[in-house]
Amino acid sequence: MSFERFLVEVRGFLEENQIVLDREHLSHFSYDATERQYMPQVALLPESTGDVSRIMKCACLHGVPVTPQGGRTGLSGGALPVRGGVVLSFSRLNRILEIDEANMFAIVEPGVISNNLQIELGRRGLFFPPDPSSTVDSTLGGNVAENAGYTRAVKYGVTRDYVRGLEAVLPSGDVITLGGKTLKNVAGYDLISLLVGSEGTLAIITKITLRLLIRPRVRRTVVAYLNNLPEAADLIVAVFRSGIVPCAIELMDNIAINTVADHLGAALPRDAAALVLIETDGHGKEEVEVDALDITNLCRQSPGVTEARLAVDEAEAERLWTYRREVLPSLKALGKDHLEADVVVPRYNLPFLVRFTGGLEHSDAIRIATYGHAGDGNLHVTILHRRRNFSELEEAYRLLELIYRETVAMGGSLTGEHGVGLTVMDYLPMQIGGEALPLMKRIKAAFDPGGILNPGKIFPD
Amino acid sequence: MSFERFLVEVRGFLEENQIVLDREHLSHFSYDATERQYMPQVALLPESTGDVSRIMKCACLHGVPVTPQGGRTGLSGGALPVRGGVVLSFSRLNRILEIDEANMFAIVEPGVISNNLQIELGRRGLFFPPDPSSTVDSTLGGNVAENAGYTRAVKYGVTRDYVRGLEAVLPSGDVITLGGKTLKNVAGYDLISLLVGSEGTLAIITKITLRLLIRPRVRRTVVAYLNNLPEAADLIVAVFRSGIVPCAIELMDNIAINTVADHLGAALPRDAAALVLIETDGHGKEEVEVDALDITNLCRQSPGVTEARLAVDEAEAERLWTYRREVLPSLKALGKDHLEADVVVPRYNLPFLVRFTGGLEHSDAIRIATYGHAGDGNLHVTILHRRRNFSELEEAYRLLELIYRETVAMGGSLTGEHGVGLTVMDYLPMQIGGEALPLMKRIKAAFDPGGILNPGKIFPD
Structure with a gap:
């Protein structure tokens, strides 16, 4: 790799304001939502496909690593320049x-x-x-x-x-x-x-x-509270078996409920073991209303449900969805570190996964919050710990591995939407066995024989 | 390639009744719905994944081509053993x-x-x-x-x-x-x-x-007849712009209508330039009914529509769908040969494509039937000719190429559902330019470095 020669060539066709080299501005491109940090040697800001093509030609010639980067909101570290080199930021290709x-x-x-x-x-x-x-x-x-x-x-x-x-x-x-x-x-x-x-x-x-x-013209939101977390998972399975296809079914456990209540000052029932949010949408007002009422009744008849009702208006629905969206920011605001398992299981196994995570033995210093896209069988199991406390960090990783093993044993996947990136890389062989990983590496080589594009991701060494 | 040694090894783990070698039975595996024919050297009938794995190990070792084969209903020749070798038939892996x-x-x-x-x-x-x-x-x-x-x-x-x-x-x-x-x-x-x-x-x-x-509990079918084919395409675009999402919108032109009427003895309006079938489905009877009535009214107000109505009952709906499904068999029964372009264009370009095919100059001996999944912008443009008449065959291929060129010019695809196989292979570079085809070949090599799996397909030499 000859980074210096690469830089000389790139200066030949990019403007100075497309090239970021000073450490202070570079640090902006060094982190993402995982809160891990890797410094690139340079950040380049292409303004056209031609710019990208010319940059890649030079990077290819000189063997310089290139990591593409968008809004750096990723939760698996996919946009971090772990091998240094170039961050290719798309902030100016935004039309x-x-x-x-x-x-x-x-x-x-x-x-x-x-x-x-x-x-x-x-x-x-x-x-x-x-x-x-x-x-x-x-x-x-x-x-x-x-x-x-x-x-x-x-x-x-x-x-x-x-x-x-x-x-x-x-x-x-x-x-x-x-x-x-x-x-x-x-x-x-x-x-x-x-x-x-x-x-x-x-x-x-x-x-x-x-x-x-x-755009669907109508949506209705149903909220249900339960005094039992596994029964919330049962409820979700029951909704689908009724034949209704809601557009969203989300779950928050007691820790998530309380954290959001604290963070937003929201009037949420702090004793509830689970909050389930269900949204239906469509083009016809009546059909959506009928589905929403059917779901509400189904919730009311389900074991463990203490309260279930339709959001009275769009404002209340929006408030409920804000609570859901604010789970991760609220957990982050606790000041604890978090390890998150973005696991998916076949939907019917959801109650068993929730029972498993609920039964995991762990010290009082650690808490496990569960929330996410339960309708897809996709939960974000979040282990709250202090990473500067070695025994807590070790325990958090022990719990993460147990959750991953159970997920794979249930026929699930280690990541439903966050990606492999850095965070799941070392666990990938638990899920993908035999010749599938070597085959993926051969496909990588068919695209990128020099291995310059976003190196150090997805594939464990 | 050492076919003889391959066969000796395969006999070591397959039963005699899993190996077809005699010409009469082999011919069963030599053709598909394209009516092209290529004889394999042997047909093997695996009964387990283990059988398939052992067969592939031997084929890999001896460089013997292997072509997997299902029901041989393909319309692009994907299951034909163009390089001889093995047909791997899945007739016994059918559980x-x-x-x-x-x-x-x-x-x-x-x-x-x-x-x-x-x-x-x-x-x-x-x-x-x-x-x-x-x-x-x-x-x-x-x-x-x-x-x-x-x-x-x-x-x-x-x-x-x-x-x-x-x-x-x-x-x-x-x-x-x-x-x-x-x-x-x-x-x-x-x-x-x-x-x-x-x-x-x-x-x-x-x-x-x-x-x-x-399974959706209710479906309703609307049929519309038009005195103008391009206006049928306009109608289809209009339905989508209304916001209703039907589950199917199919089109038959005058030739397709008359051919089906002849073949099935069906009472279809032989003067109609186009028949459009639209189906809506759902779980709620009322919502489906409302959509179907809205579509019927929209049809009645559309230019060129001479008649539009709801199928009175499930039996009539089923009869209408049978007419649609029987287009290809009816065209085949005409005794003419057919070249079919399985083209897709952006939906809004459908009227322009139909106008283009309708305006193609050709001799009286050749006819062009158009039908298919118009709701997806996917039409089967079928050129009826006699392939043993050289000038007709040449003209048919000339028309096919013109249709392909227009499709690509409209931002469309040369095949929407039939696949490339043999029939589209030579035209593929019209659509896929630059490095994309060489890249696909490198992916092929990442899976199949010896090139033994279904060789002679997709990629033009």
Whole structure:
């Protein structure tokens, strides 16, 4: 690797204000929501696909590592430059290039903030379902790279389900164009699905074509409180067996409820073992109302439910959803460190997973908060500890591994939406055995023979 | 390649009745729905994943080509052994291994006939949306290999959207297990999406885990007749812009209408330029009824519509759908040869594509029938000709190329659901330019370095 020669070449075609070298400004590009930190040698701010292509050609020639970076809201460390080199920041490739109302597609650059697209679409009565909690900071490029999930995935699927076209720059600097504004396409291998969720390790995404939906006109939210956490999981399974497909089913345990109540000063029942939020949506007011009432009645008849009711108006619904979105920020505000298992199990195993995590023996210094997208079987099991206290840190990792082992034993996955990145990397062989990991590495090599793109991610050494 | 030594080894672990060598029985494995024919040297009938693994180990060692084969209903030649060698038939790996009602998943072997799964699911009130026209003969393994589409894709998506787990045998004989009964999973690259639609060129699928839905309780079908084909395409675009999401919108042109009327003795209006079938479904009777009435009214107000009405009962709806499904068999029964373009365009371009195909100058000997999944922008443009008449054959191919060029110019895809196989292979570079095809070939090599799996498909030389 010859970083100095790389830099000389890059200066030949980028403006000085596209190149960040001083330590103070560089530190901005060194961390993400995992709160881990790795300093890059330089941050480059491309303004066009041509810039990205030229940067990659130079990086390829000189063997310089390149880590693409969006809003740095990732929870698995995917955007951290662990091997130094270049951070490629998409802050200036942030234009909504087209909103095609007739075909119901949008074309965006990767640096567009997720929520900015939602606002533009909302004005047109359109809708892009994937809407992660980090939507006001996260970028669409990052959402695509991580195949972001979100609360409405139960009904509407995840990011991959909406990406129909991509422009991407290969590590060689070659630009490829895949798919477009068509709903179906089986011409050749599905490289789009492969790139979505590849965590920036295969190619640099420079344009994204997204399928859109008509915005549902009505939504209703049901809230239920239970005095028993495993029965909350039972309730979630029961809702699906009724045949209704809600657009979101979320769970908060007692620790999450109390932490949010403290943090936001919210009037939440502090004794409840679980809060379950269920949202239905649709185009017809009556049909949504009927579903919401059916769900409310089903909740009231379920074991462990102490209270279940419809949110009286949109304002109350929005307040309830704010409580849910504020779980992670509230847990962070506790000042404790947290290790989070983003685990998914087959939905029917949810009660068993919750029973397992609830029964985990651990010291009083450690607390385990559980919340998340229970309707998908996807929970964020959060182990609160102090990482500067060695025995607590050790115990937290012991608990994390136990949760991972149980998840795999239940036929689940170690990560439902956060990605592998750094945080899950060492555990990946627990889930993916045999020839599958070596095969993934061969696919990585087919894209990136020099291993310069986001090195040190996904694959354990 | 040493076919003889391969055969000696295979005889060591397969029973005689799993090995087909005589020409008469072999010819059964030599053709598919393209009506092209290539003789294999042997057909092998594995009865377990172990059989497949051992066969692949031997084939890998001796460099023998292996072409996996399901129900041979493919329309792109994906299951034809163009380089001879082995046909691996899945006729004996045809068990429904599990229908997990609680988690709403099914696990099947690749040789299960698609319709047999539908019947089993129907008994349980469950539903696997992908249901290709060939459902009574096609296998689920074939559906997965080709990422089969079908009429309901408009609302429910295609096969890839339902495959959540796969067991597959690599060309080396190694068995890999991917995913499972979880709704979300971002652990490593999405090899499942890559294998779905890879047309049997990357790995041999031996087990499939499919996500299921609750069967919609109600469906209503609207039929509209028009005196103008491009206005039928306009109508389809208008339905979507109204905000209703039908589960199917299908189109038949005048030639398709008359051919079906002749073939089935059906009382169809022979003067109509177009027949549009629109189906809505759901769980609530009223909501479906309201949507169906709204669509009927929208049809009645649309230019070119001469008649639009709701099917009076399920029997009439089923009859209308039979007419649609019988288009291809009826066209085949005409005794003419057909070249079919399985093209997709952005939905709003549909009227322009239909105008283009309608305006194509051609001799009286040739006719162009258009029908298909218009709701997805996916049409099967069928050029009827006599292939033993050289000038007609040449003209048919000239027309096919013109249709392909226009499709690509409109931002479309050369194949929406049939796959590339043999039939689209030579045209693929029109759509996929630059480094994307070489990249796909490197991915092929990452799976199959010896190039023994379904050789001579997808990639033009």
